[in-house]
Amino acid sequence: MARSGVAMVAIGLLVVGCGAKPSAAPPPSTKAEAAPTSASPVAATQSNGYPVPKAKTGEGGKMVVTYEEATTPEAIAGRDLMEKTHFVDGIAQSVSDWYVLPYDIPVVGAQCGEANDYWNSGDKKLTLCYEDVDQSLKIFAKDPQPEETARRIGIGAFFHEVGHMAIDIYDLPVTGREEDVADQLAAYELLAPYADGHVDQDFVQAAKDTAREYSVLSKEGGPLEQEAFADVHTLDQARAYNFECWVYGSNPEAGADMVSSGQLPEGRADGCQAEWDQLVKGWTALLEPHMR
Numbered sequence: 001m002a003r004s005g006v007a008m009v010a011i012g013l014l015v016v017g018c019g020a021k022p023s024a025a026p027p028p029s030t031k032a033e034a035a036p037t038s039a040s041p042v043a044a045t046q047s048n049g050y051p052v053p054k055a056k057t058g059e060g061g062k063m064v065v066t067y068e069e070a071t072t073p074e075a076i077a078g079r080d081l082m083e084k085t086h087f088v089d090g091i092a093q094s095v096s097d098w099y100v101l102p103y104d105i106p107v108v109g110a111q112c113g114e115a116n117d118y119w120n121s122g123d124k125k126l127t128l129c130y131e132d133v134d135q136s137l138k139i140f141a142k143d144p145q146p147e148e149t150a151r152r153i154g155i156g157a158f159f160h161e162v163g164h165m166a167i168d169i170y171d172l173p174v175t176g177r178e179e180d181v182a183d184q185l186a187a188y189e190l191l192a193p194y195a196d197g198h199v200d201q202d203f204v205q206a207a208k209d210t211a212r213e214y215s216v217l218s219k220e221g222g223p224l225e226q227e228a229f230a231d232v233h234t235l236d237q238a239r240a241y242n243f244e245c246w247v248y249g250s251n252p253e254a255g256a257d258m259v260s261s262g263q264l265p266e267g268r269a270d271g272c273q274a275e276w277d278q279l280v281k282g283w284t285a286l287l288e289p290h291m292r
């Protein structure tokens with residue numbers, strides 16, 4: 001996941017370069033608190049010319065995963081992990097099961113030449129770079145199970161891109177910076193309980209691992225240059241604290257050690273439950289018309 005990626009504008013088409021990550025088997029139930037309400041009336045097309053999704057019709061598209069060629073050692077390692085753990089296929093299936101997608105969304109594993117991921121609003125395509133997964137493998141090479149860590153961080157990155165996708169294809173109103181909002185969607189998918197109340201512990205660890213990776217990345221490369229402060233992405237260390245805050249806020253009892261150990265400063269931790277509640281309220285309302 002590219003923590004300091006730069007949004008690229010190509011021929012008027014916005015490509016969002018990011019950083020967020022996904023897991024394996026599709027969870028059993030949707031996170032949408034599915035009070036079946038009728039969809040609000042919508043225009044036939046969005047300002048970008050794409051059709052407005054039909055809400056809750058049971059029709060529409062799905063995520064379609066393909067893997068492009070890998071030739072560099074970094075890309076080969078990342079691709080191998082994606083194929084071995086099936087996490088991309090698993091999350092793509094989950095998103096297809098949960099979201100009403102107005103058309104098929106290509107999800108492409110690709111050799112990008114950099115550790116990054118993208119949502120391309122021009123061709124409605126989500127790209128997960130092999131190098132991003134490889135970067136996690138390298139950063140956490142000393143973990144007891146580096147491949148599991150990289151898989152989980154990959155899940156978080158996938159959901160971050162799903163955040164960009166949702167904002168785009170559903171034409172969602174957001175305030176605040178889109179990169180922060182996409183991080184919030186990732187946290188929402190990783191940490192919010194399912195309809196039956198259970199929380200996926202593999203996903204909780206994914207949120208923690210995502211925070212760990214941002215923290216490591218923040219310490220790389222020496223002093224920050226002014227450009228980093230102007231970037232569309234929040235600084236890596238702050239993104240790490242955001243994820244820690246949401247992990248803690250989603251279950252303060254389970255996360256008590258995060259505060260007692262000093263990992264999450266008390267001054268921030270005090271407000272994390274309220275911050276988490278706000279995040280859940282916001283994303284639940286935004287997604288509700290678009291969930292199956």
Ligand SMILES: [Zn+2]
Nearest residue numbers: 017018019182
């Ligand atoms: Zn992003």
